[in-house]
Amino acid sequence: MKATVLYSLIFIFLSYLGAAQSFESPEELLFAAIFDQDLEQVEAALGQGAQLDSRYTYSRYAEDCFYWTPMMAACAMGQVELVRLLQDNGASLWAPLTEGWRSAGPLSQKGSRPLHVAAAYGSVEVAEFLLQRGALVNAGPKHYTPLFYALQAPEAKREELISLLLSYGADYRQPGILAEAIAQGEIDWAKKWLRKQASAKAKRPNCQGACSPLELAIQKEANELLPLLKQKGAKLVASAGAPPLLEQAFLAQNLFAFQWLYRQGLRPDAVLLALAENSSSSWQKILQNGQLQAEDRRFLALLKDPIFQNIELSEKPLQNMQWRSLSGGFISLKQLQGEWLLIVPWASWCESCKEQLRSLHKLDKKQQNWRILVISLDPKPYPLEDFMKAEKLPFLAAHDPQLHSIKAWDWRAPELILLDPQGWQRSRSKQALDWHKKPLSRFLQLQRKRYPARP
Structure with missing residues (x-):
């Protein structure tokens, strides 16, 4: 010591x-x-x-x-x-x-x-x-x-x-005791305390990043604790500032945890899949021998297209925020949970933003299974109102003159952000794209299939 x-x-x-x-x-x-x-x-x-x-x-x-x-x-x-x-x-x-x-x-x-x-x-x-x-x-x-x-x-x-x-x-039910036991490798004590109602959620005190009992169990390869932690209420969610759980399992080279998390419904993002492609034979087997679901195999193949170089895949919850709706009243992220949501920051000076909305309109006509929210970053709301009226766009529209979305998440025109029904950000494009093109529309379809519901 x-x-x-x-x-x-x-x-x-x-x-x-x-x-x-x-x-x-x-x-x-x-x-x-x-x-x-x-x-x-x-x-x-x-x-x-x-x-x-x-x-x-x-x-x-x-x-x-x-x-x-x-x-x-x-x-x-x-x-x-x-x-x-x-x-x-x-x-x-x-x-x-x-x-x-x-x-x-x-x-x-x-x-x-x-x-x-x-x-x-x-x-x-x-x-x-x-x-x-x-x-x-x-x-x-x-x-x-x-x-x-x-x-x-x-x-x-x-x-x-x-x-x-x-x-x-x-x-032993004091917050943080269970997490500390796992961090110190006292797995037998952790199992006893978990069965006697120790907190399965409380993080390790004064710890930054991956500090929950579940994350520590992944790091320590205390794999026998994973089902028990879930049974006792642990959420299959990474701590703030930590990588997604599947990526944590990969970085810890914990193959059992990776497969267990995958069976619980978690899906690897593009970074993890790229890492796994260049990893050891054990991880190669996950990608090659059918252990990945069909949607993930198709998704991995799709991401090799150069068009996806400017799309960032992520897994993070977004705090609730509301904006003034152009149709009157207010609109918030919480109100829109329950459906897949495409958020498009927009500005009147941005010509590519206009083209992106036109492509989304074509996509929406074809698939009709998305909610699309356009957020104007202009000082005044009427440029977006006029544009949507002229183009006959049926999207939800809001106005953010104080630029709260930029301050909170650095959303800027001409990006596009994809949120799942639970309000988690799943991807973010850093430039305007033609979403009517087949690879991009296929990307959105596969994301829906890969994340049917968050565990």
Whole structure:
């Protein structure tokens, strides 16, 4: 553990400092003696009046223990005798930090307690000593309970420490505990807790990207958890900022997860299919031996056409937004859910936008299974009104003079955005295209078949 190395460095530094010169304060001597696990020197520091509510501030490079109390430092050392000595001299066994140090590690934040430190450092005997004397087993701050830190303890001590905390009533249903267990490879504990109603949705605290229990199970190849997570309510949706789940399975080289997700109805996007084409034989088999559905095989073949170079495939939900409808009132994305939707940002200066709408009109006459929403980005609504009237276009039309759609999603004329019935963006063209052409109309048809409903 990173902090263990830091403690060794701190001890060497303070030992050298003590040998070379006298300590500047009894508190500095106290911390040096604690890190050295020298009971006699601890007593000497206390005899000199060292304050037991002091904070460790003697090396700003020691982020993991910066601002700790002497009791917290003693708990990290794992010596019950040291903890008992401080207690006998008036130190609290369970008092939290009343203020923290923002730039230091999580154990230096407001609310951290000696039991948190004992759990993080695998100090089983000290943790038991604290619990026997009333330490709060589910104390915060926030998601950072002793059980959370026990999951990060050295592996040799982890099982014993987790069992100890559970025997005192540690709550594995706290948000983030299940995700942390999976992230640390504690799959057996994760299975037990899942079956006992641990949260299958709560993400790992302070984690960016792929941090849900399902995503972590994919990364760790904890494939036996995948059906159980879904059964307990996990959504087959990537976290914000993370790649689609199928792509995560591919990047983790987790063939089982990829196939399982595919059977649940998820479909790979163009980037993933392109990666798989150039990957190992196991992934080649998915593409070649019929494990892909017919629509996906056709879709993959279709994407080889150069016309698709400017189409970006994606899988992301869009927040609800409303615009003023040109027919009166307002129109919103939420109102339009339930049908496939083509959104066309439009501007009067954009000649290719006009041609694109004409091609969509031809497509709409032929297929009649899309809702098409044209959003004017002009300051005034009448240029779009006049154009649609002249061309006899039957599309829904809205006006966005404040350019909210540009600010939210960077939609610009002459693009086209495809949304599925659940309101997820499935593709986006970066230029105006003739959608009446066979490859493009076929592209839209295949997208409908590939995503009949979102799981």
